[in-house]
Amino acid sequence: MPKQNEFVISKYQNEKDFQKNYAKLGKKITDVVKHKLGGVTANDPEYWGLREMLTPEMVDMLNKMKVRRHYTLDDLIKLHKGVDPKHIEEVYEQMSVIGIIEYDYGDNYTHNLKDDHPIPNAPKIKRYKLSFFVPGSAELFNSSVDRIEKNPAVTSFFERMTFIPLAGITQMVAPGGMGIGMHVIPVEKAIDAQQESISLEKISYWLDKYEGHIAAGICSCRASRAVLGDGCTDDVNDWCVQLGDMADYTVETNRAHYITKERALEIFELAEKNGYVHQITNIDG
Template identity: 35%
Template sequence: MSMRPKIIEMAQHISGLKIDFTENDPRYYVFANLVNDEQADVVLAMKRRNQEAVEDIAAKVNKSYAETFEICMQLADMGIIEIKPQGDGTDKFELPIYVPGIYELMMLNKEQIEAHPEIARAFEQYTREIVEPVARIMPMGNGAMRVIPVESAIQAETRKAPYEELSYWLTKYQNHIGIAPCQCRLVRTQMGEGTGSIAEELCILLGATAESAIMTGKARRITKEEAEEVLLQAEKKGYMHQVTNMDGTNKIWAICNCQRDVCLALRTSQYFNTPNMSRSNYIAEVDPEKCAACGQCVETCPANAVRLGQNLCTKEPIEYPLTPLPDDHNWGPERYNPDFRENFENVYDCGTSPCKTTCPAHIAVQAYIKLAAQGKYLDALELIKKENPFPAVCGRICPHDCENECTRSDIDEPVAIDEIKKFIADLELNQETRFVPEKLYDFSHIKIAIIGSGPAGLSCAYYLAQRGYTVTVFEKEQKLGGMLTLGIPSFRLEKDVVEAEIDVLHQLGVEFKCGVEVGKDVTLDELRAQGYKGFYIAIGAQAGRKLNIEGENHKDVISGI
């Protein structure tokens, strides 16, 4: 099929470039199968980023007001132009640029992106290719999107720029706030680049853009207080706030809550290893008196700005290499990191603390010991349970190899790590002091079946329930716990300890069905018919064969141990 001259002209108009586009250019093919010539004429009659009245557009395209208004509404529904409500009750229309702008708005039309997967492909390609020439020379804070810090972390003496605070923007646009699904997550889903992150409502639209998106069904209206709750939940999930950065310090039209391996805006700095493309104007500092060296900031940091390294007493000091930046180095493809989603190197060659490295669950041992020393026992318990949902069980049966690696033994004796963990974990035995994690997600519409209630099945149930899924555990025995209950004698592991930790799962909403043997009393197909969307087989290979799952193509089945 030959290229359409009208769409080429439209792409040139929006981009501001009089170049010969190819059919593989995302600025062209995003419209090629979507926009008709009449719609393209209306776009060509509009100036970029300029509010225009329908009658003025109609005069340029030689159509009636009614015809022109209808085409403008079609384009607004597509996401190619925006409706701009005026104070007198009339509407004007504005033609945005590609990004931030047209691509994001086009992605919010669900039926459209399902019918035209090329929109997601164009969004990804454009935001990658257009940035490369400027990535190495972009001054700090001048990218198309700018990171904004967690407001509660800004020290009082540094509060000199209100436009760097989320509350400033929410107050400014408090009567014009909308919420929409994250467009980057929609892109990843559409392109089959799953991350396990569902396209939740995480994109806060502001001002006239919010009103346009609400009018065309792309967003729903929320209050300032609801927006503040969205931001708080995003911070708890480890997401990063970003704002549009096209209009200086006077105007933004969106606040995004971004995940490092999903966001196309954060990718501009990660792919090209150029942090200035998205970085905040603030610089974070660590308070050594408060830091427990747990490493969570390193694991969460979406720009790989913080790294882990040992802080040990050694005869020879450890020197960590400086990270090269485009400010003072030649920059090219040899320094890019196109596999940044998987190649997320945040640990120096010398590694983390030896006790954490040796721990099979990789628990931040040194961190929970420091928290315990400060009397913050519940915080210590919470930290342990990020990696191990059954600390009281582990405190009684763990071989504690971490103590063998403890560097304190070079002076006298290793720290009694296992006893400290057991002391902290005994909080689980008391319902008033046990730690039950907060659910940060609501995926309750997705039902998951876990087959087997041993350590693997219970761990799976804990983390799925924590993420808000509806979880049911099927156990063929009459007692929960698998080998914890049936294999380890009570003098080594008291049964009330196992029951106390399983009770946390009850509090998280996990349902247990004992005396039900999957494959005999109920089949996987019968469970599918009951609405279960996924299965975790937390049993051995022999039992797996009895379920007739080995060698079959069950995409919703994950085999465990």
């Protein structure tokens, strides 16, 4: 595994005033087996990355949650008994903007491959979720240029959390990724030569399903690596496309802007011309 990039070092890395509640949260979220079993130290990114971004109050609240479980505001009020409901909502909205919390408005889409679309007049109940680091909060910490400029150490945190979980495992992963982390889907032109294709594997399927809920934002990978002195010549803007609930979340938290289906196809076609690979995360579908 590559050594940690030293362009940006967190002021909290190896701090002497060790905060156990941050280590507890890092252990809860991480998928690094060694840290899951043995705990998190002040030298681990799960610790100093959270120290950079969260207040002690936020950490204490998050330590009461389960990872990747949805909580409505009513659920959170029950979870944090004795705390003013308005304050609870304010803190969770702040954490949503930071990126440690994601949210959606319920499962408001049909699941019919032949006619998949939003459910008309479906109730919109906001549900908060504590997600993984990658894919998840480590990326969201880096999801806008102003966030990175305000706290450059998040770039080092993201870089570490993309390497450490797969250390010692990568060499055993077969070509194609075996479904770990990301899932490759082809654009229309790439599948013309195939005899059969499943609609789920076509980008147009997703664009049709989520039309009106499509957004584009910066490439957090490109933006963060540039700060670490390892960037590329590409413009960072509008390479990452979000769909459905994630599009709404990224727009509402000032990470992205809505785009049309046609604009999304332009982005994908340009990406294919550049030789890029289209990927989606495996954890939500």
